[in-house]
Amino acid sequence: MPLTYAKINADYVITKVKESSAIRRLLDLGFTPNSIIRVRSVEPKLEAMLVEIRGVLVALRKSVTDSILVEVKN
Amino acid sequence: MNRTFALVGNPNVGKTSVFNRLTHSSERVGNWHGVTVDKVAKVTKHNSEIEIVDLPGIYSLTAYSMEETVSRDEILSKGYDLIIYICEANNLARNLYLALQLIELDVPFVIVVNMMDELFAKGMNIDAKLLSDRLKVPVTCLSAKNGFDADRLMIEVTEYAEQFTSNKLKLPYIQKLPIWQMREIISNTQNKSSDNELLYYFIKALEGDDYSLNKLSVSQNQRKSITALGNYKEQIAALRYEFIDKITEEVVVTENTKKFKFSTINNKLDKLLLNKYLALPIFLLIMSGIFGITFGLVGKYCTQILTIGKDYLIELLNGVLKGTALLPWMNSLLLYGIIDGACSVLVFLPQIVTLFFFLALLEDSGYISRVAFMTDGIFRKIGLSGRAVFTILTGLGCSASAVTTARGLEDDNTRKKAVMLTPFISCSARLPVYVAISAAFFVERSALIIFGLYLLGISILVLIAAIFQKTKLRSGDGPFIMEMPQYRFPTYERVAQIILSNAKNFVVKVGTVILCFNVIIWVLCNFSFTNGFVEIGEGLSIMEKISGIIAPIFKPLGFGSWKAVTALMSGLIAKEAVISTIVNLGGAQSVFFDQLSALCFMVFTLLYVPCVATIASTYREIGIKWTVFSIVMQLIVAYLTALAVRIVVLAFKNGIFYGLIALAFCIAVVVSFTMVLSIMTKNKRRVRCFSGCNNCNDIQNCCK
Numbered sequence: 001m002p003l004t005y006a007k008i009n010a011d012y013v014i015t016k017v018k019e020s021s022a023i024r025r026l027l028d029l030g031f032t033p034n035s036i037i038r039v040r041s042v043e044p045k046l047e048a049m050l051v052e053i054r055g056v057l058v059a060l061r062k063s064v065t066d067s068i069l070v071e072v073k074n
Numbered sequence: 075m076n077r078t079f080a081l082v083g084n085p086n087v088g089k090t091s092v093f094n095r096l097t098h099s100s101e102r103v104g105n106w107h108g109v110t111v112d113k114v115a116k117v118t119k120h121n122s123e124i125e126i127v128d129l130p131g132i133y134s135l136t137a138y139s140m141e142e143t144v145s146r147d148e149i150l151s152k153g154y155d156l157i158i159y160i161c162e163a164n165n166l167a168r169n170l171y172l173a174l175q176l177i178e179l180d181v182p183f184v185i186v187v188n189m190m191d192e193l194f195a196k197g198m199n200i201d202a203k204l205l206s207d208r209l210k211v212p213v214t215c216l217s218a219k220n221g222f223d224a225d226r227l228m229i230e231v232t233e234y235a236e237q238f239t240s241n242k243l244k245l246p247y248i249q250k251l252p253i254w255q256m257r258e259i260i261s262n263t264q265n266k267s268s269d270n271e272l273l274y275y276f277i278k279a280l281e282g283d284d285y286s287l288n289k290l291s292v293s294q295n296q297r298k299s300i301t302a303l304g305n306y307k308e309q310i311a312a313l314r315y316e317f318i319d320k321i322t323e324e325v326v327v328t329e330n331t332k333k334f335k336f337s338t339i340n341n342k343l344d345k346l347l348l349n350k351y352l353a354l355p356i357f358l359l360i361m362s363g364i365f366g367i368t369f370g371l372v373g374k375y376c377t378q379i380l381t382i383g384k385d386y387l388i389e390l391l392n393g394v395l396k397g398t399a400l401l402p403w404m405n406s407l408l409l410y411g412i413i414d415g416a417c418s419v420l421v422f423l424p425q426i427v428t429l430f431f432f433l434a435l436l437e438d439s440g441y442i443s444r445v446a447f448m449t450d451g452i453f454r455k456i457g458l459s460g461r462a463v464f465t466i467l468t469g470l471g472c473s474a475s476a477v478t479t480a481r482g483l484e485d486d487n488t489r490k491k492a493v494m495l496t497p498f499i500s501c502s503a504r505l506p507v508y509v510a511i512s513a514a515f516f517v518e519r520s521a522l523i524i525f526g527l528y529l530l531g532i533s534i535l536v537l538i539a540a541i542f543q544k545t546k547l548r549s550g551d552g553p554f555i556m557e558m559p560q561y562r563f564p565t566y567e568r569v570a571q572i573i574l575s576n577a578k579n580f581v582v583k584v585g586t587v588i589l590c591f592n593v594i595i596w597v598l599c600n601f602s603f604t605n606g607f608v609e610i611g612e613g614l615s616i617m618e619k620i621s622g623i624i625a626p627i628f629k630p631l632g633f634g635s636w637k638a639v640t641a642l643m644s645g646l647i648a649k650e651a652v653i654s655t656i657v658n659l660g661g662a663q664s665v666f667f668d669q670l671s672a673l674c675f676m677v678f679t680l681l682y683v684p685c686v687a688t689i690a691s692t693y694r695e696i697g698i699k700w701t702v703f704s705i706v707m708q709l710i711v712a713y714l715t716a717l718a719v720r721i722v723v724l725a726f727k728n729g730i731f732y733g734l735i736a737l738a739f740c741i742a743v744v745v746s747f748t749m750v751l752s753i754m755t756k757n758k759r760r761v762r763c764f765s766g767c768n769n770c771n772d773i774q775n776c777c778k
Contacts, residue, residue, distance in 0.1 A: 017308060022553035024281075027311035028134040029555065030168050035315070040341070041348040045451030048460070048554060050348065054167050057344075059447040061454070061554035 003051070003060075003068040006039045012070035013037070020067040030054045036073060077235060078125040082149060082176075083160035084169050085131025086559055088188040090114075091218035092160055093128040096228065100571055101128065113144060124228065127154070133168075135175045136283045140481040140489075146285070149181070156235035157183035163193035163200060163215070164560065166326060170318045173209065177245060178277055180270035182238035184212040184231050191217040192560070197330030205325040210243040219565060240270065247313035248273070251280060252303050259299045260290050280306040340561050347441065353448045364432040365528065368425055369509070370521035376424035377509060384417040403600065403607045411596030412589060415654035419584050422506035427577055429502065433470060434572035438564035442467060443556070450554055456539040457549040458488055461556060465492050466532075469499035471576060474687040476501075477695055487549045491542050493695045494704040497684040498535040498711075500528050502576070503583075503649035507679050510653045514662040515672040523673070527680050534681060534711060541748050583648060591651050595644055596658055610659060631678065631716045632671035641665065642678070648685050670723055674716040681712035 006012050014035045017026050030053055031037070040057060041050040048061050060068075081089045090101050097116040114128040129148055130141035137143040149157065159176060161169035166187070176183050187200055206213040212234050216222040256276040278286035279300060287297065347356060388409060395405050436442050442463060450460030461483055469476035473496055480492035500508075508527055512520035542548070598617040599610055608614045613622075621636035621643065628634040628642075637659045644651040656665050666672040683689070683705050693701045718740045726733030 020553070022555060023307065024136050024283075025133070025138050025553070025555050027308060028136070028171060029557070030171070030311075030315055032312040032315050033308065034312070041344055041447075042350065043348075043448055043451050044350050044353050047451035047454060048447060050344070050447060050558060054165075056165050056168055057558035057560075059443075059450070059460070059554065059556045059558055061450060064553050064555055 001070060003037065003039070003049070003065040003070050004062055006037075006070060008039050008042065011036055011038050011073040013073045014068060015071050016069040018067040018069065020064070022064045022067065026064070026068065029058060030056075031068060037068075037070060076123045076125070077155040077232065078127065078153070079156045079158055079231065079235070080127045080129055080148060080154040081160060082129055082145065082157050082172075082183075083131060084133055084162065084165075084172065084557075086557065087131070087160050087162040087165075087169065088218050089131065089160045090128055092158070092186065092188060093126060095218055095222065096224050097126050100575060113148060118228075122232075124232070126158075132172065134172055135179070135278065136281065137285070139483070149176075149179070152181060155182070156231055156238070157181055158231060159183045159185050161185055161187045163187050163189045164196075166200065167315070167318050167322045170209075170321065171314055173211075174245065174314050174318065175274070177209065177211070177241050177243055178248075179274040180241050180268075182235055184214065184234055185209070186227070187213065187215045188218050190215045191220055192562075197328060199327045199329050201325045201327055205321065208321045208325070210241055219567070245317070247310075247317055248277070250313060251277060251306065251310065253277075255303055256280065256300070259296050260292060277310060281310050282307055343561050344444070347444055348448060353444075357445055357448070360436070362525070364429070365525045366521065368428045368432070369524045372424050372428045377421050377513070380421035380424070384414070384421055387417070388414055406600065407593070407596055410658060411592055411600075415592035415596070415658050416584050416589050418510070418657040419506050419588055419650045419654050420581070422509055423577060423580060425505055425509060426502050426580055427573055429505070430471065430573050430576045431569065433467065434569040435564045437467070437572070438562065438568050440559040440561045443558050446556060447558065454554075456536055457543040457547075458492060458539055459483060459554050461554070462488075462492050465496055466499050466535075469496045469501060471502055472579070473497045473499070473501045473684045474691045477688065477691045480695065485549060487547050490696050490700055491539060491547055491549070493692055494700065494707065495535045495539055497688055497692075497704075497708060498531045498538070498681060500531045500680055501649065501684070502580070503685065504652075504679060506650055506653045507645075508676055510656070511662050511666070511672050511676055515666070515669045523676075527676060530677065530715075531680050534715060537744065538707075538711065544748055580650075584650060587648050588650050588654055591644060591647050592654050592658060595640065595651075595655050599640070599659065628678075630720070631674045631713070632668075632720055633666060633675045633678075635665065635667075637665040638671075638675060642682070645679060646683060646686060648687075649679070652679060670720060673723070674720050677719050678712045678716040681708060681715055683708050683712075 003012070014031060014033055014037055016033060017023055017031055035053060038052045039049055040052050043049070043059075046062070048059055049065050050057055050059050051065075052058075081093050083089045093099065093114070093116075094101055097118045099116055101114055113130070115125055117123055117125045127148070129145040132142045132145040132149075135146050135149065137146040148154075157176065159173055161173070173183075173185060185205070187202065187205075190200070193199065200215055202213040202215045212230065214227060214230065216227075253273065253276055256279065260276070260279075275286045275290050279290060279292065280303070287300075292300070347353060349356075391413065392405075392409060395408065400408075446460035446463040448460075449463055453460055453462050462480075465476050465479045465483075468479050476496045476499070477493045480489045480496070483489045483492055505524075508524045509520070512523045516523045595617070598620075599615050600607060601616060602608045602614040603616060603619070610618075612618075617640050618636050621639040624643075625634045625636050625639045628639060637656070640659065641652045641655040644655040656662055659665060662672065666675060689701065689705065692704060696704075722733060722736045722740060725736035
């Protein structure tokens with residue numbers, strides 16, 4: 001499922017980063033398959049998310065979180 | 075022998091802090107992405123002369139914005155004897171990603187792990203020797219904030235630069251890439267790069283990096299063959315991180331598990347400050363508090379005390395000068411042209427210091443990046459991005475430097491808009507104008523009037539940005555990806571640096587530009603073309619003649635006097651000159667007829683063309699065509715807004731009913747204008763490409 005629908009403070013595993021204009025930057029920041037990701041906060045208008053990946057907080061707009069596919073970490 | 079070293083690293087890892095320590099400089103540092111937007115060089119002496127170059131932050135050698143392109147080009151030019159690669163201790167894995175690309179490129183570099191104090195606070199440490207062993211690169215751990223032995227570091231890196239031949243590390247993941255196939259596909263390359271460099275360009279070409287493909291002069295057919303090898307974009311990044319994860323697992327050591335409170339505090343603060351319902355009210359409360367203290371408490375008392383001191387000084391000097399043999403016009407020039415003019419601006423120093431004190435606290439704590447995140451939704455609606463907050467914040471200080479921070483914005487249109495709209499944010503140079511005029515005309519409500527002017531500037535920015543969204547300057551839903559710094563306790567040193575540099579800039583400007591300009595204005599106001607020295611107000615002086623020609627244009631705004639026009643013209647040199655000119659011409663009470671004309675003048679000053687320094691910066695960023703457009707736009711917007719304020723206030727004076735009608739009329743004009751623009755451009759709209767390329771505007775035909 002897209003990261004957009006992930007619950008706050010639950011751990012997810014990235015399965016794929018879909019082709020988009022942001023893919024290069026996402027991969028450089030460590031949004032690679034099998035990385036663990038957690039949603040920390042959602043912007044008041046629900047247009048952006050604050051996620052934690054590799055111990056770093058990154059703000060992503062909804063159009064970007066749509067392109068990151070995740071599954072719940074077992 | 076002279077050498078050149080470059081400071082490279084991810085954004086917000088403290089490169090400029092290290093640069094300042096190494097070169098004993100005071101370049102601006104900040105707890106947000108994009109503080110350094112161009113390379114800054116300084117020569118320092120450590121045994122021999124060494125030039126240190128501070129480059130803007132970059133995450134990878136695939137550039138994503140203008141500032142990153144500067145860094146990438148500098149690194150790939152290999153014009154440096156050595157790269158000092160700065161890493162953030164808290165975030166070693168992500169920082170080593172670019173380090174691996176430097177190894178792939180085979181450039182001489184050393185790793186400096188900064189912010190070790192924050193890692194220690196978490197009860198963790200980094201085994202520098204082991205990290206150095208794994209990457210075959212010298213590693214030094216330090217905390218630039220707390221100071222370090224710069225001489226020792228420079229000796230070590232210079233020694234390494236002298237002995238460097240090639241990096242000894244053979245990156246294991248390269249074997250998993252189709253490098254031989256790449257060699258076969260691009261065998262006819264005219265590129266004269268070395269074998270190691272070619273290897274780097276092959277890896278980047280596999281990643282689909284346009285710059286590298288162009289560098290290798292890859293034809294369309296060759297591109298297709300490379301694509302046929304498979305999608306290596308994801309795989310290469312994953313392989314690099316897999317290698318990095320193995321290293322960081324070994325070198326990052328947990329020494330004390332009890333010290334994990336720091337991240338908990340961060341989480342709790344984020345929970346409160348980024349709360350869905352509380353985030354914006356908290357932000358507005360903080361900003362109201364800052365403006366209340368700056369313009370109410372400090373503004374009221376400090377400026378009053380300093381003004382009394384200034385008046386006493388002038389009286390004293392007047393007494394002294396009367397006893398000398400100076401001619402009357404010399405007396406007048408010295409007292410009113412020079413001393414009174416300059417001091418009347420200097421008395422506002424306490425407000426400027428207070429404003430920058432609070433802004434420095436916000437900036438250094440990491441809160442401003444959160445504001446960028448929580449306002450992104452609002453800014454996106456008007457075609458800007460949350461990152462525009464950094465430009466706006468810098469604009470509160472100086473418009474000229476603020477327009478350069480727009481380089482970090484995602485796409486060309488957003489950048490152009492940010493550059494053209496930033497001058498609507500009231501810079502600190504305009505502050506003395508508001509304070510002096512509102513103190514003279516709105517004694518009890520001066521703080522409210524000033525706060526209102528700041529809000530008006532932001533509202534106009536939002537309105538014009540929304541209008542731009544209906545034109546060819548439209549920005550789409552581009553990617554917004556921004557790393558969030560940790561909350562940090564603002565350090566005394568950094569806050570003091572921000573305050574001192576702004577206070578120094580202000581005082582130096584008053585002592586140089588404003589002082590010289592005051593003399594020129596005084597001469598123009600007190601001398602005529604034919605009669606020599608004349609009294610102000612006789613209608614004979616040079617300035618009265620020149621400004622008198624322009625003055626009727628401003629009659630509908632209520633300040634169509636030559637004095638007001640002279641003040642506005644002087645504001646083109648520097649906005650502080652507006653108030654010193656008004657003082658030169660006899661004070662606010664003699665320039666404006668009533669409260670309303672004073673208010674309209676402040677509105678016009680807020681919105682009209684910024685100073686020459688900002689115009690020059692705008693020209694550098696967006697070229698002559700858009701600079702001329704922005705100047706014309708700012709003049710029209712200033713005139714129409716001041717006129718609207720006058721009409722609405724006059725209507726309200728005749729009763730609330732008439733006031734509301736006038737207000738509704740003004741809003742209707744703006745809405746109609748926006749709708750007409752929207753209809754006119756409806757069929758011309760294109761879906762813009764946001765791939766970061768400069769050549770295409772259409773996503774369908776994107777050159778990437």
